[in-house]
Amino acid sequence: MSxxxxxxxxxxxxxxxxxxxxLFIFTELLLFGGLFIVYAVYRNANQDAFHIAAxxxxxxxxxxxxxxxxxxxMTIAMSTTAIQRKNKKLTLILIGIxxxxxxxxxxxxxxxxxxxxxxxxxxxxxxxxxxxxxxILFFGxxxxxxxxxxxxxxxxxxFLGVGYMRVRNGKLxxxxxxxxxxxGLYWHLVDLIWIFLFPLFYLIT
Amino acid sequence: MSDSSHHIVSYRTYxxxxxxxxxxxxxxxxxxxxxxxxxxxxxxxxxxxxxSFIVLAIFMHLKFDQRIFRVMVGFxxxxxxxxxxxxxxxxxxx
Numbered sequence: 272m273s274x275x276x277x278x279x280x281x282x283x284x285x286x287x288x289x290x291x292x293x294l295f296i297f298t299e300l301l302l303f304g305g306l307f308i309v310y311a312v313y314r315n316a317n318q319d320a321f322h323i324a325a326x327x328x329x330x331x332x333x334x335x336x337x338x339x340x341x342x343x344x345m346t347i348a349m350s351t352t353a354i355q356r357k358n359k360k361l362t363l364i365l366i367g368i369x370x371x372x373x374x375x376x377x378x379x380x381x382x383x384x385x386x387x388x389x390x391x392x393x394x395x396x397x398x399x400x401x402x403x404x405x406x407i408l409f410f411g412x413x414x415x416x417x418x419x420x421x422x423x424x425x426x427x428x429x430f431l432g433v434g435y436m437r438v439r440n441g442k443l444x445x446x447x448x449x450x451x452x453x454x455g456l457y458w459h460l461v462d463l464i465w466i467f468l469f470p471l472f473y474l475i476t
Numbered sequence: 477m478s479d480s481s482h483h484i485v486s487y488r489t490y491x492x493x494x495x496x497x498x499x500x501x502x503x504x505x506x507x508x509x510x511x512x513x514x515x516x517x518x519x520x521x522x523x524x525x526x527x528s529f530i531v532l533a534i535f536m537h538l539k540f541d542q543r544i545f546r547v548m549v550g551f552x553x554x555x556x557x558x559x560x561x562x563x564x565x566x567x568x569x570x
Binding site (some may be wrong): 286289290293300301304308311315330334341342344348349351352355356364368391401424452453456459462463466467469470471474475476 | 484485486487490491493494497498501504505508509510517520521523524527528530531534535536537541542544545548549550555557559560563564567
């Protein structure tokens with residue numbers, strides 16, 4: 272409370288900023304939540320087709336990407352600790368590792384998607400049209416939901432990239448790190464969504 | 477007041493949480509490889525929920541933040557649960 276006595280020139284409200292970030296995260300949760308309900312309803316209506324279609328997805332690639340996202344979640348969480356402990360160098364290293372892991376995730380996703388597309392499995396493909404409604408729905412949802420998730424990875428990378436630059440040039444430091452913490456929150460959201468995408472598309476067949 | 481918003485979580489805690497999350501991932505992969513039929517879905521979703529709870533509590537600092545954040549997140553999950561229940565009631569009784 273001692274802060275209230277001193278008047279800073281800059282207008283800043285860290286708690287309000289964090290609250291705003293959470294409100295945005297809620298809209299994201301409900302966006303993906305809606306898609307999960309669509310998935311659940313269509314899975315319920317096309318159980319056999321979803322069962323066979325899900326076997327086409329590579330559990331190994333899915334597991335590797337899960338591990339990558341979990342590790343990156345830890346490194347970005349640690350970056351907040353590092354900046355709070357005034358360790359600028361470690362903060363930058365940890366954000367850097369997170370960004371590299373995010374890139375590796377996207378490279379994996381690229382190879383995974385191109386594998387599916389080269390097998391003729393993409394929305395509107397002749398092979399998929401022949402397989403029937405259940406498969407069209409499964410792969411439609413697979414490409415849409417993992418695609419939307421990948422867009423969130425890219426947005427997260429931009430967000431954390433801005434955080435990286437601002438830590439590097441000293442705009443963010445131990446007493447002013449809310450932007451980095453918000454970037455971390457966004458990154459954990461991306462991880463959170465994947466935690467559900469992974470079992471629903473790769474594991475449950 | 478400023479204490480709660482500046483809680484510093486140790487690197488060790490984050491490391492242990494990652495270890496726990498990796499174990500839960502391994503368990504969910506192992507469990508779903510066995511054909512448990514109708515239980516597979518329930519177990520996989522239960523493990524995913526446990527993982528997301530840990531991420532929300534520790535990585536997203538809900539455990540250390542002001543109470544209002546926990547209340548809001550709890551409300552959102554209740555809202556989502558209500559939408560799921562209503563949707564499936566609709567499908568079950570049409």
